[in-house]
Amino acid sequence: MTALETQVDSAAEAPAGRLGGGFLPYLAGKVGGALISLGMVILLGFFAFRLLPGDPVAKIARERPMSADQIAQLRHEYGLDKPFLAQFWDYIVNVFTGNFGTSYVYKMPVSDLIAQYFWPTILLTGTSAVLAIVLGLWLGQKSAWARGSWFDKIASGSSLVLWSVPTFWLALLLLMLFGGILHWFPTGGMVTANLAPWSGAWLISIVAHLVLPVITLTAVVYAQYLMVMRASLLEEMSADYLTTARAKGLTEDEVRTKHAVPNALLPTVTIVFMHIGGLIAGAVTVEAVFSWPGLGKLTFEAIHGPDLPLLQGTFVVFSAIIIVMNLIADLVYRQLDPRIRRA
Amino acid sequence: MADLVFDDVSITYSTRSARGDIRAVKDVSLDIPAGGTLGIAGESGSGKSTLIMAPLRLLPDSATVTGRVLLGGEDVADLSFGQMRALRWDAASIVFQGALHSLNPVRTVAWQIMEALSHHTAKSWQTPEARRARMLDLLASVDLAPEHAKAYPHELSGGQKQRVMIAMALACEPDIIIADEPTTALDVIVQEQVLALLTARVAEAGISLVMISHDLSVLAQVCQRIAVMKDGEVIELGSAQQIATAAHHPYTRALADAFPTIGDPASRMRPARRSAAAAAAEPVEPAKPANPAGEGTAAAAKPAASAPEAPTDPVPDAPSRPAPEAPDAAAPDYASAPVLLEAQGLSVTFSARGRRVSAVDDVDFTVREGEIMALVGQSGSGKTTLARTLLGIQEPDRGTRVTFRGEPIPTRGRALKAFRREVQLVLQDPSGSLNPRLSVYEAVAEGLRIHGMDDEARRVAEALEAAELRPAQDFFESIPQELSGGQRQRVVIAGALALGPRLLVADEPVASLDASVRGEILGLFLDLRARLGLSALIITHDLGLAWNIADTVAVMHSGRIVEKGTVDDVLLHPQHDYTKRLIAAAPSLRPLPEGAATGAEAGGGTGHGPAARGSHAAPARDGR
Structure with missing residues (x-):
């Protein structure tokens, strides 16, 4: 053996290149990137909504008789009479002090409004996201493994049909059928009035209100997860290491769950988190249809205004959620893939 | 101990396409007695991989096996799936091309080896602790440190991954190990180590x-007997010695000739063509290019400037090489030709996260007009970085001077574009370097359009003809998928030739091609040099390639050129230890004529290649 060992010198075999570094530099880099994205969003939040058609003051003035002085007064209150750059400066200063201004419509601080509507949205989208991810990934890997089978055809086909259905249409259909005709579930809101918070009846009421919006939201998005998982696993299925695993005497189920799926999950994770943005877009429609008191409904109403401070606020919050999700995707991916974690 | 017997085995793949069923293996009968070693040789598509998947029933569902495959006397077709699973890895295990993707990228080495152990528990490894201990023993038996147990596949080099595959194959004490191209993607020195290791372990345990x-x-180094497969059939079966040196079938001889023996004058400047008939059909005989009588000084000028002390015969101890017939005597007179490309003090340093890695370190060399230079080195030696720098793709460090026809290589703008017309690149894998959706005509014409050259149709036709795709018009509308590997590489070369370059930089131009095509492409380089006076810089890990066609050779190791000179000087009289090691590690088929095998002396043996030298390999040969 000694002859062999001496032959193995470092020059004969260059070890595989080590990229990347420790966790902290990686984290710092990703968080820095997220902060830059957030900065861009804050800038965009100011300019995008000033380009929207419609003058909020004129809109308010149309609804009730106002004198020219009153209109000027209103403009002054909203800071709309200041030069553009001064408005921008005020906006920046306010954003960094957590002050998004006062809603034109609700006449209360935007930050308070968002705080109030934030958790219902998290409840709705979070539940839907978990359901859609579990359902999509499970069906996706089953479909890929039995490619071309009836299971595959039915699972992929029905998911694509649901994905193609307009969200509002499906929401209205479910609302009419299960709320209006069958009276199985409430048709709107989040909780029946006059129930003591955190009582059993209160919790049941919330779940009952949650069912239809969650079904709608899950149904329209899970196809993306199914398709990504299916494609990703199909790609892995021809990989040589699966032949190695079979040659070792593993059953097909073991080959799938221990070897193929962990590898197929890697590209899926990134896309799963990125698609959470799509979930939030769906939430705006679903919350509007089911009168769910969340940020989506708030946004819907703010566009009607146009309620500039409220729009800016919800826009920044939604964007921040998506940026945070992408950040989590990067961190999770690093944990899942040893080639990035330790490479 | 179990025998493996193939009894009149045919394997057919059913396809839905118009081609109908494909008979991948036809009526093959082979037997491997317990403890025996059998090699199966063949090119891609010969059915050899399909055949060896049959004993463990690892073929896809579309494959139908007829005839009998007997493993330890039992027909594997009669086993239930559960019995088959129990047999897998326990009776026979497989070593795949581990350098590629045969290990799961997200599992550690320890996990993957212990998985095999836990599926086939024997008395000695029933507990997890015993399995862990056995796993560490296995790693030690393939010369891997215990730390490697925690490694993921990407953290290992190609040779280390192959060692892990071997350790895993040995895990459950199988009767038979099936090795599918176990060293194909490895460098010569690593290949030698892996082969020695595999043969040693197999011989020790009496595994077939x-x-x-x-x-x-x-x-020939590893096996007692060799079967040669072509188009699904075994066309020749014999002892390794007989197949290597006295093959009956012309195809076997062609396979044997494809990889030259360094120092063998018969293959110098004469890469093996597919067949004599094919060579005769070539309008230009590349081995002896038409050379005007006025250039009669060529023979005398053959020794390069770097070897002035050997004025007439650069190989004094190779009397079997008659000077008048030496084909390279007719090579263009490159030694006194003007310098085309010159590098002085060329260094490339990469800096990654504060660390500076020197990829190319203070390299000097020249390529003259009409010279074919081979740049030889292992992966990681910096040879590809060097080539990228010469093409102006990679920026060298300051203080580096690279000149083309005496002018510094331009770095931007119109001058760079003009430079790139003169220096063209040919990459390793023609399937990857050709756009699958472009026709041959479009692929060749693309460069012409980028450089705004007129008379496109004529230039494309000329380039294809020059690359020996004749008649060119027949290939215009073909897409890469319809062409063979050799034809694809010719299209790549035609694409380079269309621009009228002076220098071809080729990165492993034949490494992904079948043996029989290899000689054709190498012959093309000689041919182009003879007809167009083209220079070539060929980057390779293959010393045989240098022996086949190069005038000069530079050996690169850890970013430095450790030795350079004429092929005869460097390959027959290597000075640097690394060159000696490379030459010693190169596998060879047959002993050289007495005295010509100077290179192999470096190994301290008789020059039959590593198997004959390494004591581990001896049992495999003696057992015959």
Whole structure:
């Protein structure tokens, strides 16, 4: 053996290149990137909504008789009479002090409004996201493994049909059928009035209100997860290491769950988190249809205004959620893939 | 101990396409007695990989096996799936091309080896602790440190991954190991180590070995008997010695000739063509290019400037090489030709996260007009970085001077574009370097359009003809998928030739091609030099390639050129230890004529290649 060992010198075999570094530099880099994205969003939040058609003051003035002085007064209150750059400066200063201004419509601080509507949205989208991810990934890997089978055809086909259905249409259909005709579930809101918070009846009421919006939201998005998982696993299925695993005497189920799926999950994770943005877009429609008191409904109403401070606020919050999700995707991916974690 | 017997085995793939069923293996009968070693040689598509998947029933569902495959006397077709699973890895295990993707990228080495152990528990490894201990023993037996147990596949080099594969194959004490191209993607020195290791372990444990390779010289080192497969049939079966040196079938001889023996004058400047008939059909005989009588000084000028002390015969101890017939005597007179490309103090340093890695370190060399230079080195030696720098793709460090026809290589703008017309690149894998959706005409014309050259149709036709795709018009509308590997590489070369370059930089131009095509492409380089005076810088890990066609050779190691000079000087009289090691590690089929095998002396043996030298390999040979 000694002859062999001496032959193995470092020059004969260059070890595989080590990229990347420790966790902290990686984290710092990703968080820095997220902060830059957030900065861009804050800038965009100011300019995008000033380009929207419609003058909020004129809109308010149309609804009730106002004198020219009153209109000027209103403009002054909203800071709309200041030069553009001064408005921008005020906006920046306010954003960094957590002050998004006062809603034109609700006449209360935007930050308070968002705080109030934030958790219902998290409840709705979070539940839907978990359901859609579990359902999509499970069906996706089953479909890929039995490619071309009836299971595959039915699972992929029905998911694509649901994905193609307009969200509002499906929401209205479910609302009419299960709320209006069958009276199985409430048709709107989040909780029946006059129930003591955190009582059993209160919790049941919330779940009952949650069912239809969650079904709608899950149904329209899970196809993306199914398709990504299916494609990703199909790609892995021809990989040589699966032949190695079979040659070792593993059953097909073991080959799938221990070897193929962990590898197929890697590209899926990134896309799963990125698609959470799509979930939030769906939430705006679903919350509007089911009168769910969340940020989506708030946004819907703010566009009607146009309620500039409220729009800016919800826009920044939604964007921040998506940026945070992408950040989590990067961190999770690093944990899942040893080639990035330790490479 | 179990025998493996193939009894009149045919394997057919059913396809839905118009081609109908494909008979991948036809009526093959082979037997491997317990403890025996059999090599199966063949090119891609010969059915050799399909055949060895049959004993463990690892073929896809579309494959139908007829005839009998007997493993330890039992027909594997009669086993239930559960019985088959129990047999897998326990009776026979497989070593795949581990350098590629045969290990799961997200599992550690320890996990993957212990998985095999836990599926086939024997008395000695029933507990997890015992399995862990056995796993560490296995790693030690393939010369891997215990730390490697925690490693993921990407953290290992190609040779280390192959060692892990071997350790895993040995895990459950199988009767038979099936090795499918186990060293194909490895460098020569690593290949030698892995082969020695595999043969040693197999001989120690009395395991039978079935090894598949496209490279006869590798099989000749390891196996007692060799079967040669072509188009699904075994066309020749014999002892390794007989197949390597006295093959009956012309195809076997062609396979054997494809990889030259360094120092063998018969293959110098004469890469093996597919067949004599094919060579005769070539309008230009590349081995002896038409050379005007006025250039009669060529023979005398053959020794390069770097070897002035050897004025007439650069190989004094190779009397079997008659000077008048030496084909390279007719090579263009490159030694006194003007310098085309010159590098002085060329260094490339990469800096990654504060660390500076020197990829190319203070390299000097010249390529003259009409010179074919081989840049030889292992992966990681910096040879590809060097080539990228010469093409102006990679920026060298300050203080580096690279000139083309005496002018510094331009770095931007119109001058760079003009420079790139003169220096063209040919990459390793023609399937990857051709756009699958472009026709041959479009692929060749693309460069012409980028450089705004007129008379497109004529230039494309000329380039294809020059690359020996004749008649060119027949290939215009073909897409890469319809062409063979050799034809694809010719299209790549035609694409380079269309621009009228002076220098071709080729990065492993034949490494992904079948043995029989290899000689054709190498011959093309000689041919182009003879007809167009083209220079070539060929980057390769293959010393045989340098022996086949190069005038000069530079050996690169850890970013430095450790030795350079004429092919005769460097390959027959290597000075640097690293060159000696490279030459010693190169597998060879047959002993050289007495005295010509100077290179092999470096190994301290008789020059039959590593198997004959390494004591581990001896049992495999003696057992015959």
